[in-house]
Amino acid sequence: MSNTSNPVQVPPSGTSYNDVLVDIRNLKTFFPIRSGFLNRKTEWVKAVNDVSLQILRGEKFGLVGESGCGKSSLARSILRLDTPQAGEIRFEGENILKASAKSLRAIRRDVQTIFQDPHGSLDPRMNVRSIISEGLAVQDKMARGERRELVEHLIDRVGLRREHLDRYPHEFSGGQRQRIGIARALALKPKFIVADEPVSALDLSVQSQVLNLLTELQKEFGLAILFVAHDLSVVEYFSDRVGVMYLGKLVELADARELYADARMPYTLALLSAAPDATNSRKRERIVLKGEVPSPLNPPSGCPFRTRCWMARDICAQQEPELREIKPFHWAACHFAEKLEPWHRPRGNQPTTQETSEAGVRPDRQP
Template structure:
């Protein structure tokens, strides 16, 4: 790495660290920018992911979880903040360095339909990253592709077919093989099982877990399904209107949520009322617009505990118990 300008000091066991990340999109406004408003898709987000860890990220549509994931890979351009991957700020990297680092940061998306080119054979889809990085000989590439198809549980005769010939679960396996081709250290998994039926979803979740232990992968696992995230994650972050409002180990977060929004979210899981014995909390209204989020706490307009202070001060994400962070003025009282 040398003395690159993007070098930053982080703890040894941390693979990825976000510091005060902001991704805002301009909207409306005139040609001169007068009256321009901003969609605050990701607003002041900080967290770390340790090597070999799975950090789950949950939140409802529009909370900014997908934009956050894409910002980490620099598929979106954040306004400010830092994305520190192995001690280097991804956002400050020159293009050449970014290409080198991207081999270590790969992604799996929800829709294997949309992310697989229908005119390419499975063999070429899996090898695409290797070709782009361009340092393997043809026979080495073929060997790697054959190995990958085994790893994700497909057969070698599948290599010469096209993606439309496969079921949803098989297509997601192809997407996973593609992401792993470059032997990445970090994988962003954005709703990787949401489009799959339950019986197939469990196959893919098992595969993701196996691959993690085999290759020492670190996952950022983004999903709206709270049960899936609880199952797969070591730690879980909850997003609301562009902010992380709670972050803790999966166990602590699901057993003892300290932010009212998290409590409402967990109580809304169908069938959970009976299972957990906790009363259902029915939230009123919809999520406010991220263009003009409420002052103070973003959740206060739907929160049953809101007081005057909630509209005046943004509650910081603070440690309410060891390694349990919540952004609520009343997190200790809950």
């Protein structure tokens, strides 16, 4: 079974579907593989394979997974940089996959992006003032004086000086370039920002500065942010809710604290066990996954994770698990999610050998 009949629900705390800004339903983004003399399509890479989720107004939504799991393809599909084969992406109720050119232009004003590479995402021939004001020149016919004041306010707000506006990208460090990219994204006063690995190319000390800046600006401007990353410790720090992707599928979704405290998908447990814990507040036991990540050209039948999962049984090969609500507002795609034991507990409250044996579902561990 698939998750097509089980769209992800909004979280609690008084929210409702009126609070949904981005509504993704059954999205499929495949890329063709061509071969032969006539260059015909012979196979499809299933980068995003039937994904449904909602992002709320003013929410920081984290999306995690290994490289090649479909995170960036999902982000690019939302931005219409890749063209999905099926499904819907609704922004404020309008399906952007069927929007007219005029409607799409208006939507793109409200949907901006922060790119992963702070070096390659800025035009080296343009100075900082031109980079930040480029979108304003295209989308907003404000007077030059107003545009100048807005650009100067933004450069102040991201922690750079006004004299930097007349410099070029090669004169800045990676962290400073990313701040310029953030200022550019904010120039049109968007409602939603897609941040695709925005800190992965930065040093750790600079990462924290940029994350703190994004958090401050998100609160100030009331932004919704899709934060794509592979570093789970960064996502835990930044996000309100977290979705986990594997081989083009959304396999778990929950509040950030809930997910990190009580993951219900074996793949999520393996990711969490590999994430560094600077506070050393959790009992870390490394879960070593066996085998290779399957090819998205030919994903396994049933559960996509079954070829590497220590809990896999016959049903996992025969039937794809639904993305279902395991407990309130915690969704997981696993036949045995209720039986999965949390991999970490507070120190001094570790399971006994008898408890471990009776559970029968704990993975092979490496100290």
